[in-house]
Amino acid sequence: MTPYGNIAFFIIISILLIPTILLGLSGKTAKRYNIFISIVILAIIFGHSVNGTVSLVLFTLFQLVLIISYQKYRLQKNSTMVFVKAVVLAIFPLVLVKVLPILGLHHLFGFLGVSYITFKSVQMILETRDGLIKDKISVIELAYFLLFFPTVSSGPIDRWRRFYKDMQTVPSANDYQKLLFSGINYIFVGFLYKFILAYLIYNYTLIYLPNHTYNYLTPFQGHIAYMYMYSFYLFFDFAGYSAFAVGVSRIMGIQTPINFNRPFTSRNIKDFWNRWHMSLSFWFRDYVYMRFVLWMTKKKWIKNKYTVSYLGFFLLFFLMGIWHGLEWHYVVYGLYHAMLIISFDKFERWNKKHKRWPKNKWTHAIGVFITFNAVCFGFYIFSGQLF
Amino acid sequence: MEKQQILEMLVDLCEDDIVLENTDIDLFEEGLLDSFGTINLLVEIETRFDISVPITDFNREEWNTPNRIAAKLAERQ
Numbered sequence: 001m002t003p004y005g006n007i008a009f010f011i012i013i014s015i016l017l018i019p020t021i022l023l024g025l026s027g028k029t030a031k032r033y034n035i036f037i038s039i040v041i042l043a044i045i046f047g048h049s050v051n052g053t054v055s056l057v058l059f060t061l062f063q064l065v066l067i068i069s070y071q072k073y074r075l076q077k078n079s080t081m082v083f084v085k086a087v088v089l090a091i092f093p094l095v096l097v098k099v100l101p102i103l104g105l106h107h108l109f110g111f112l113g114v115s116y117i118t119f120k121s122v123q124m125i126l127e128t129r130d131g132l133i134k135d136k137i138s139v140i141e142l143a144y145f146l147l148f149f150p151t152v153s154s155g156p157i158d159r160w161r162r163f164y165k166d167m168q169t170v171p172s173a174n175d176y177q178k179l180l181f182s183g184i185n186y187i188f189v190g191f192l193y194k195f196i197l198a199y200l201i202y203n204y205t206l207i208y209l210p211n212h213t214y215n216y217l218t219p220f221q222g223h224i225a226y227m228y229m230y231s232f233y234l235f236f237d238f239a240g241y242s243a244f245a246v247g248v249s250r251i252m253g254i255q256t257p258i259n260f261n262r263p264f265t266s267r268n269i270k271d272f273w274n275r276w277h278m279s280l281s282f283w284f285r286d287y288v289y290m291r292f293v294l295w296m297t298k299k300k301w302i303k304n305k306y307t308v309s310y311l312g313f314f315l316l317f318f319l320m321g322i323w324h325g326l327e328w329h330y331v332v333y334g335l336y337h338a339m340l341i342i343s344f345d346k347f348e349r350w351n352k353k354h355k356r357w358p359k360n361k362w363t364h365a366i367g368v369f370i371t372f373n374a375v376c377f378g379f380y381i382f383s384g385q386l387f
Numbered sequence: 388m389e390k391q392q393i394l395e396m397l398v399d400l401c402e403d404d405i406v407l408e409n410t411d412i413d414l415f416e417e418g419l420l421d422s423f424g425t426i427n428l429l430v431e432i433e434t435r436f437d438i439s440v441p442i443t444d445f446n447r448e449e450w451n452t453p454n455r456i457a458a459k460l461a462e463r464q
Contacts, residue, residue: 130441270421285422290442293426309423348418352402 001044002112003153004190004244012044017251024176024253031167034252035140041149045112052111059093059114060146063121064139066090071128071137083129090125094118098326113152115323119283120146124160126287133160141167148256150248154241156259156279166254179250186247194240198233205229210385227380234379235263238277263375267367268348269340272375280320289316309345314338324382333382340374388436388464393457396431400424410453428456438463 001009016037023030046053070086097110124142127133145163171179206229208214210222217225242259249256259278266272273281293312302308314335321334351357380386397406401419405412414420420428425445432438438460450456 127443130443132441132443286442290422290426293423294429294442297426297430305427312423345423 001048003045003149004194004241009044013041013248016040017248020252021180024171024180024251025173027170027173027176029170030253035144038144038147038149042147042152045149045152049111055111056113059111060117060143062093063090063117063146064142067121067124067128067142068137068139070125071133074128074131075134078129083125086125087122090121091118098322102326113154116152116155116157117146119155119157119280120160123157123283123287126291127160148249148254150252150254151245151256154238154245156242156245156257157283158254158256158279162257163254169253171253176253179253179255183247183250186243186250190240190243190247192240193236193243198236198240201229201233201236206233223380223385226383226385227376230383230385231376231379234382235260264372265368266371266375267364268371269337269344269374272371273337273341276375284316284320288319289313292316306345306349310342313341313345317341327384329381329384329387332387333378336378336381340378388460390457392435393460394453396428396435397453397456400427400431406453410457412453413451414453415447415451432460436460436464 003009019033020030020037023033042056046056066086066089070082073082094115097114100110124133141164144167145158145160148158148163151158205225209226209229211219213222213225239260246256246258257279259280261275261278263272263276266275273285289312292315293308296302296308296311297305302311317334317338318331319334320337321330321332324330324333347357357363394407394410397414398404401414401424403419405417406414406419412419414424425447426442429440429442429445432440440459440463450459
């Protein structure tokens with residue numbers, strides 16, 4: 001069963017969450033019960049396919065052993081080679097999942113959520129390397145984090161130290177009530193976005209676009225309409241899903257970070273990436289771009305620090321592009337965004353010197369307009385309609 | 388490590404004197420710092436004050452103003 005995919009899923013989780021809510025409202029911890037229902041719900045999500053279940057179990061065991069062994073090792077030593085090997089091992093299954101279908105082997109290995117679990121696992125290894133995760137980790141709690149059912153299929157991508165704090169905190173009855181209400185609120189936002197708005201946009205516009213408009217639109221107009229409608233559809237569908245994930249997490253006492261913060265009101269492309277699929281873009285920012293730039297800056301192979309930053313942007317967006325799938329339109333989508341960010345960065349630095357573009361409500365409005373259109377064109381590339 | 392030295396470092400990095408006038412300014416909100424600026428900040432902190440801050444420990448919500456950066460660095464000395 002796909003999480004949040006149909007009404008049955010919502011009914012099942014509502015029933016299973018009743019004890020969680022009752023415990024929370026009386027100020028008691030529901031941690032053990034939540035771990036128990038996670039197993040039940042994971043079985044419901046993955047149980048329909050034997051292959052998927054076996055893959056998930058083996059994959060999770062692999063990541064658990066890897067994270068815990070690396071942590072044990074790191075308490076004694078800190079070799080760069082071992083660190084690199086641990087990261088490569090953590091990513092390896094995901095690479096297989098992406099590459100095997102190209103070789104015509106797509107039924108061999110692969111399941112819902114493999115990349116989101118990988119993101120969490122890589123993050124744990126990097127933070128362990130940085131010496132930020134030193135306390136002994138319980139295998140069950142770590143598995144609960146990796147497989148936390150509200151976010152297991154498509155995020156948002158939480159961070160261990162944040163998740164751990166929430167997991168160990170027992171909110172007072174009053175605080176829990178607030179969490180519960182905001183959680184329910186998120187879930188209703190999710191219904192509005194995913195099951196009403198995204199559904200309507202899809203069924204009343206997208207299925208007729210770009211080429212089945214009964215001569216009502218020229219082919220060019222059809223593609224333009226498709227570009228905007230597809231962008232709105234992507235937003236409402238994914239922001240709706242993310243709202244469900246955040247809402248259910250809150251009911252379970254975990255404040256999973258939000259994924260979208262009014263992205264279409266971004267004033268420039270950097271602002272956009274702080275508002276769109278935030279947990280993913282922050283992951284790439286912190287664990288790819290920043291690490292790469294810091295590493296290159298320390299090595300001093302390239303003198304010009306802006307060149308290093310631009311290489312970092314290319315690396316980030318190229319990886320983000322191919323992560324969506326090893327197809328040309330995803331690669332071009334990534335490179336297109338790298339180009340947007342670099343152009344904007346150059347403009348921003350130029351403007352710092354020359355001060356030709358003041359900060360006021362007019363430039364703000366123009367900025368929002370340009371960003372919105374540039375971003376929609378990006379989604380048009382992403383959709384695969386262009387080529 | 389004097390607070391003044393930290394503020395001077397921020398002036399160099401942000402290329403703006405406003406960080407001296409308003410030490411509670413949100414550096415990320417105002418576009419004075421971004422991910423790239425953060426890296427330069429971490430490198431400068433290491434060279435000027437010999438304090439090593441891992442990137443993963445740099446949380447934008449906690450390091451967003453000159454005053455907070457100064458407090459964070461004082462903690463680590």
